Amino acid sequence: MTDDAVRDLMMSPGDVLAGLPDHVPSELACEFDIWAEISAAGIGAHQRAAQFHQQLPPIFYVPRLGYLPGAWVPQKAEDLRRILQDTDTFSSQNTMPFAQMLGEHWRLIPLEMDPPEHTKYRALINTLLSPKKVAAIDDSISQHASNLINALVANKRCNFNQAFADQFPTLIFLRLMGWPESEAPRFVKWTHTLVKSQDMQEVVGAVVQIKSYLQQKIEQSRINPVDDFTGYLLASEIDGRPLTDDELLGFCFLVFIGGLDTVASSLGFHFMHLALHPEQQADLRANPDKIPLAVEELLRAYSIVNMRRIVTRDVEVGGVRMKAGDVVLISTELGNLDPDAFARPAEVDFEREDITKPHMAFSYGPHRCVGSHLARRELRIALQLWLEKVPMFRLADDCQPIMRASGVFGMDNLVFEWE
Amino acid sequence: MKIVINRTACAGHARCHALAAEMFVLDDDGYIATDSFSVPPGSEQLARRAARACPERALEVLEADSGHERENNG
Numbered sequence: 001m002t003d004d005a006v007r008d009l010m011m012s013p014g015d016v017l018a019g020l021p022d023h024v025p026s027e028l029a030c031e032f033d034i035w036a037e038i039s040a041a042g043i044g045a046h047q048r049a050a051q052f053h054q055q056l057p058p059i060f061y062v063p064r065l066g067y068l069p070g071a072w073v074p075q076k077a078e079d080l081r082r083i084l085q086d087t088d089t090f091s092s093q094n095t096m097p098f099a100q101m102l103g104e105h106w107r108l109i110p111l112e113m114d115p116p117e118h119t120k121y122r123a124l125i126n127t128l129l130s131p132k133k134v135a136a137i138d139d140s141i142s143q144h145a146s147n148l149i150n151a152l153v154a155n156k157r158c159n160f161n162q163a164f165a166d167q168f169p170t171l172i173f174l175r176l177m178g179w180p181e182s183e184a185p186r187f188v189k190w191t192h193t194l195v196k197s198q199d200m201q202e203v204v205g206a207v208v209q210i211k212s213y214l215q216q217k218i219e220q221s222r223i224n225p226v227d228d229f230t231g232y233l234l235a236s237e238i239d240g241r242p243l244t245d246d247e248l249l250g251f252c253f254l255v256f257i258g259g260l261d262t263v264a265s266s267l268g269f270h271f272m273h274l275a276l277h278p279e280q281q282a283d284l285r286a287n288p289d290k291i292p293l294a295v296e297e298l299l300r301a302y303s304i305v306n307m308r309r310i311v312t313r314d315v316e317v318g319g320v321r322m323k324a325g326d327v328v329l330i331s332t333e334l335g336n337l338d339p340d341a342f343a344r345p346a347e348v349d350f351e352r353e354d355i356t357k358p359h360m361a362f363s364y365g366p367h368r369c370v371g372s373h374l375a376r377r378e379l380r381i382a383l384q385l386w387l388e389k390v391p392m393f394r395l396a397d398d399c400q401p402i403m404r405a406s407g408v409f410g411m412d413n414l415v416f417e418w419e
Numbered sequence: 420m421k422i423v424i425n426r427t428a429c430a431g432h433a434r435c436h437a438l439a440a441e442m443f444v445l446d447d448d449g450y451i452a453t454d455s456f457s458v459p460p461g462s463e464q465l466a467r468r469a470a471r472a473c474p475e476r477a478l479e480v481l482e483a484d485s486g487h488e489r490e491n492n493g
């Protein structure tokens with residue numbers, strides 16, 4: 001990021017108020033970029049986010065988010081639920097910046113669509129990632145996890161992101177897509193840049209490369225039909241016609257964004273937590289049957305996705321008046337750290353009474369993460385096998401984790417050690 | 420006891436199924452496959468928990484007495 005861009009991010013309160021839309025009352029304005037604030041908290045990122053509930057109004061306005069424009073930020077789980085379930089008022093169209101960055105018009109499918117259009121496209125991809133389909137590849141998920149862990153365990157130390165978290169979901173994704181495993185390194189690099197970089201130029205570069213890679217794959221599959229993800233899409237129809245080139249790209253681009261970095265980032269936070277809390281790590285080692293619910297608690301306490309919606313008509317939410325055209329940030333971590341939704345929300349507690357209560361790490365409503373069944377399995381299997389194979393691990397003394405908050409939060413540079 | 424399902428609200432989280440797979444049957448796409456069913460005696464507690472676990476609040480529990488239940492089941 002350039003110095004100018006950094007300086008721009010650090011606005012004084014005066015600048016903030018000057019940049020507010022007319023209909024936003026100044027008492028609802030947040031003086032800082034919440035992503036920068038959460039990033040600066042490092043390993044305490046989610047603890048910092050939890051404090052927003054005490055420090056900021058239930059719905060506040062940020063004049064700016066990284067390179068994105070200002071947005072409303074509802075913090076309450078109930079307000080977020082209402083927004084996510086009301087797709088007529090809170091639209092998903094044009095909420096992702098990638099095509100616009102290139103001056104193009106393709107959309108991420110089905111993410112940037114609203115019902116009823118969304119429903120038709122979503123049905124195509126549901127079939128591919130249903131609980132049944134995902135259960136069928138359990139063995140392959142375990143195999144990939146085992147191989148990666150076996151390769152690192154003897155070293156008694158690893159960079160967790162590089163050696164495991166980035167690799168594992170990428171290998172499964174490549175298998176799911178039917179593409180060679182040897183592509184893993186560049187996939188890792190692309191996804192990182194795409195969702196984590198705050199540098200617009202860098203992001204544009206990654207979008208161009210990913211797009212051309214995906215288009216090439218689609219072309220190959222068209223000439224030489226195969227039974228893989230692109231093959232399935234090429235054979236699919238919407239309203240009795242095949243998918244257009246832009247639609248094919250939009251689908252592929254979205255699974256790329258949705259399926260790789262999300263799981264890698266979640267793994268980082270979950271394992272960091274266990275490295276910092278040996279008593280909880282020991283508890284799961286002694287009671288592996290607790291792992292599935294422990295994963296739910298970790299997903300809740302360390303939610304990572306921030307998506308957006310566009311207001312389609314003037315509306316009042318929680319006493320705040322939003323205008324057509326306003327942007328609403330849906331911060332899954334704020335919803336899940338709402339003290340009205342979960343008691344002692346900032347605390348990770350595998351015994352909590354409300355542990356089976358629904359959380360919003362995978363969103364609510366029609367856009368509910370289609371990959372959640374796969375993601376849950378990956379997270380469980382990774383934890384289970386890691387605890388089986390690797391002795392008690394901790395954060396290395398020289399480890400300096402880097403926290404990055406944006407559309408998908410991530411904790412990088414996690415170095416673990418064990419005896 | 421009966422579970423009544425608002426199928427248009429179901430978003431396919433499969434959380435009900437994760438807690439009680441036999442009662443909460445999913446279709447091939449992972450959405451709930453029925454509009455309503457009677458809870459087998461002895462499974463009431465589990466059914467209540469599964470209903471509460473639905474993120475979309477698509478599952479309604481009807482705590483009817485046995486006479487009422489017979490009537491509903493026809």
Ligand code: HEM
Binds near residue numbers: 109122304305332368
């Ligand atoms: C822990 C990992 C994951 C998290 C936290 C996560 C989170 C989310 C969230 C919050 C949404 C909703 C976006 C919105 O409402 O606008 C979403 C949608 C989506 N996710 Fe995931 N996801 C994860 C893993 C995956 C995986 C593994 C895949 C695919 C293989 C995937 C594919 C998708 C797709 C395609 C959508 C769009 C669904 C739609 O618009 O209808 N995700 N995800």
Ligand code: SF4
Binds near residue numbers: 431449
């Ligand atoms: S938990 Fe609710 S939304 Fe999920 S499958 Fe069951 S009924 Fe549908």
